[in-house]
Amino acid sequence: MHPKKEETPIHKKIAENEKFLKDKMGIGKSFDVGVRKMNILNKEVHIYYCTGLCDSEFIIMLLKELLEVDHEYRTSAKTKDVIKNHLAHQQVSTAKNLDEVIDRVLSGLIAVLIDGQNEGFIVDVRSYPGRTPQEPDVEKVVRGSRDGYTENIVENTALTRRRLRDGRLRNEIMQVGDRSKTDVCISFLEDVADPGLIETIRGELKAIRIDGIPMADKTVEEFLVKQGWNPFPLVRYTERPDVAATHLLEGHVLVFVDTSPSVIITPTTFFHHVQHAEEYRQTPMIGAFLRWIRFAGMLTSIFLLPLWLLFVLHGELLPENIDFIGPNKKSNIPIFLQIIFAEMGIDVLRMAAIHTPSALSTAMGLIAAVLIGQIAIDVGLFVSEVILYVALAAIGSFSTPSYEMSIANKIVRLILITLVFLFGVPGFVIGCTAVLLYMCSIKNLNTPYLWPFIPFNPQAMLQVLVRVAVPLSKVRPSIVHPQQHKKQSDA
Amino acid sequence: MKSERNGQEETDHREPLEQNQTEKQVSFTGRVLTIGFIGGLFWSLIGYLLYLLNFTKIKPALVLTPWVVADWKDQALGNWIGIFIIAFLSMLVAMAYKILLAKFKHMITGVIYGIILWGIVFYLLRPIFPALEPIQELGTNTVTTTLCLYVLYGLFIGFSISFEYDELTKARQEGH
Numbered sequence: 001m002h003p004k005k006e007e008t009p010i011h012k013k014i015a016e017n018e019k020f021l022k023d024k025m026g027i028g029k030s031f032d033v034g035v036r037k038m039n040i041l042n043k044e045v046h047i048y049y050c051t052g053l054c055d056s057e058f059i060i061m062l063l064k065e066l067l068e069v070d071h072e073y074r075t076s077a078k079t080k081d082v083i084k085n086h087l088a089h090q091q092v093s094t095a096k097n098l099d100e101v102i103d104r105v106l107s108g109l110i111a112v113l114i115d116g117q118n119e120g121f122i123v124d125v126r127s128y129p130g131r132t133p134q135e136p137d138v139e140k141v142v143r144g145s146r147d148g149y150t151e152n153i154v155e156n157t158a159l160t161r162r163r164l165r166d167g168r169l170r171n172e173i174m175q176v177g178d179r180s181k182t183d184v185c186i187s188f189l190e191d192v193a194d195p196g197l198i199e200t201i202r203g204e205l206k207a208i209r210i211d212g213i214p215m216a217d218k219t220v221e222e223f224l225v226k227q228g229w230n231p232f233p234l235v236r237y238t239e240r241p242d243v244a245a246t247h248l249l250e251g252h253v254l255v256f257v258d259t260s261p262s263v264i265i266t267p268t269t270f271f272h273h274v275q276h277a278e279e280y281r282q283t284p285m286i287g288a289f290l291r292w293i294r295f296a297g298m299l300t301s302i303f304l305l306p307l308w309l310l311f312v313l314h315g316e317l318l319p320e321n322i323d324f325i326g327p328n329k330k331s332n333i334p335i336f337l338q339i340i341f342a343e344m345g346i347d348v349l350r351m352a353a354i355h356t357p358s359a360l361s362t363a364m365g366l367i368a369a370v371l372i373g374q375i376a377i378d379v380g381l382f383v384s385e386v387i388l389y390v391a392l393a394a395i396g397s398f399s400t401p402s403y404e405m406s407i408a409n410k411i412v413r414l415i416l417i418t419l420v421f422l423f424g425v426p427g428f429v430i431g432c433t434a435v436l437l438y439m440c441s442i443k444n445l446n447t448p449y450l451w452p453f454i455p456f457n458p459q460a461m462l463q464v465l466v467r468v469a470v471p472l473s474k475v476r477p478s479i480v481h482p483q484q485h486k487k488q489s490d491a
Numbered sequence: 492m493k494s495e496r497n498g499q500e501e502t503d504h505r506e507p508l509e510q511n512q513t514e515k516q517v518s519f520t521g522r523v524l525t526i527g528f529i530g531g532l533f534w535s536l537i538g539y540l541l542y543l544l545n546f547t548k549i550k551p552a553l554v555l556t557p558w559v560v561a562d563w564k565d566q567a568l569g570n571w572i573g574i575f576i577i578a579f580l581s582m583l584v585a586m587a588y589k590i591l592l593a594k595f596k597h598m599i600t601g602v603i604y605g606i607i608l609w610g611i612v613f614y615l616l617r618p619i620f621p622a623l624e625p626i627q628e629l630g631t632n633t634v635t636t637t638l639c640l641y642v643l644y645g646l647f648i649g650f651s652i653s654f655e656y657d658e659l660t661k662a663r664q665e666g667h
């Protein structure tokens with residue numbers, strides 16, 4: 001797929017190799033790449049490395065071993081074989097060309113080149129700076145495993161493998177980005193996941209032509225699904241290995257991207273964004289209860305404000321038994337503008353909270369809550385009900401498990417509010433219909449976005465509405481087109 | 492001894508499950524009927540909610556007016572019974588879609604189906620609903636609300652059935 005690059009084979013004369021590598025990697029110019037030259041069995045041996053990405057302890061041990069070779073063997077011995085034999089590490093491979101050597105060295109492996117040989121050895125002594133697995137911030141559970149993915153793809157696949165010791169779990173690795181050469185890994189169960197889907201994802205990833213993907217998974221996602229101006233999140237991310245393993249078992253395909261702790265789950269529908277691991281750590285009854293509360297929160301965040309505005313603007317619509325709703329005091333600013341200002345205020349606050357150092361955040365909270373909220377009402381800028389309903393909608397969106405989904409819902413809410421202000425009831429119903437139609441028309445990786453609601457699938461919808469006990473959910477969701485329909489054997 | 496018992500248990504368990512599986516493959520019609528029933532139930536419930544919020548003058552009990560004259564049809568009970576009757580009628584609507592339009596894959600088919608249904612109910616069938624006013628007198632709110640409801644209902648029925656049909660034909664092609 002990539003335009004075939006001319007490959008430079010390893011030269012028999014080590015001086016030629018050195019010249020090439022010095023030129024290409026900038027040894028001597030960049031401080032972080034270097035070469036250690038030594039003499040073993042009367043042959044010049046070069047060891048190329050990239051500081052910071054490899055473990056010096058290991059390299060020193062390897063060097064000691066090699067230096068001992070020099071004392072033990074006579075010079076007539078087969079240098080190459082002796083050296084290979086004494087590279088005391090389980091991951092030693094041979095390299096035939098210098099471009100591969102460069103790739104490897106810059107990934108943190110070391111390359112051992114020997115004078116007079118047109119093959120070099122690559123030893124995996126990588127040790128990347130990074131953190132140890134921690135509980136992910138956004139997907140906390142009360143009970144359950146506390147390990148989360150890290151920025152290291154090898155650790156991430158290992159955390160997954162620890163939960164699925166199945167030989168049929170495939171981790172296919174490839175490099176994306178002409179300059180960054182970032183590792184991207186597709187994981188799936190070979191005899192469960194839909195081969196068509198795997199092929200599609202593989203094709204999309206291979207077709208990526210970009211210099212680098214420092215934003216890792218997000219960039220890959222944008223190549224994978226055609227997002228456009230669609231506000232709704234088209235893939236689900238998780239930082240929890242148990243969630244990832246669950247989805248693998250259901251027949252989903254995961255995409256790991258190096259340097260990111262989030263893993264992409266495909267294919268995803270709207271309802272993947274309303275589930276949370278916590279529901280599966282509680283009894284089914286409690287899980288279902290939590291989920292319904294969450295649904296209520298999400299519906300509140302979308303519909304409450306537009307409906308309230310509608311009843312404020314068209315008081316005659318209010319049913320008799322709730323006709324106390326609506327502002328009692330006359331306000332100086334139109335309610336619509338008050339809502340928009342308050343919504344903007346909440347977003348400004350949210351952004352400020354992200355950027356403010358935690359030492360100042362208490363002060364900021366105080367200013368925001370007490371001063372702005374209360375005094376805005378006192379001086380007659382805001383009606384207190386506006387604050388109440390905007391706050392309810394905001395709390396509703398915080399209860400959405402997926403952060404991306406909560407922001408998308410906010411956009412929908414603002415559109416509905418504007419339509420209600422402009423057109424009243426027709427604006428509201430046509431707006432809702434249009435949003436639903438639009439969501440129905442979204443198809444990412446051949447999966448209808450609103451499945452299992454539209455198109456309707458009774459069993460799967462039941463799984464969404466209540467949290468079914470695990471022993472009772474015997475089949476995999478049909479939307480991933482699993483090769484094996486059942487996940488619990490009959491006997 | 493132990494393994495023998497296990498073996499027996501296996502066969503005992505397997506039989507009903509295998510039956511389930513064959514049942515699933517045959518029951519396209521069953522699925523269509525479920526889709527119809529749930530679709531009617533859900534969207535008429537939404538319709539009832541919108542009626543309670545005074546978005547529309549049309550209530551689910553309207554379906555009762557041709558044959559019920561008793562007072563209860565104007566109360567909540569009438570609406571609940573109306574919702575269930577609509578759910579059952581909706582099974583017929585779904586069957587009609589299955590027979591006529593199931594092979595059209597695009598969701599727009601369902602939307603158009605919904606609009607046509609709205610036309611049928613509000614124009615053609617108007618004579619049998621004495622309580623139904625002519626469209627000009629219903630007002631913008633009622634017309635847009637009901638039209639949107641029918642569009643979403645049509646989409647629900649149509650898209651679901653077409654999708655199911657599509658999956659089924661794909662599965663069959665792969666099977667052979």
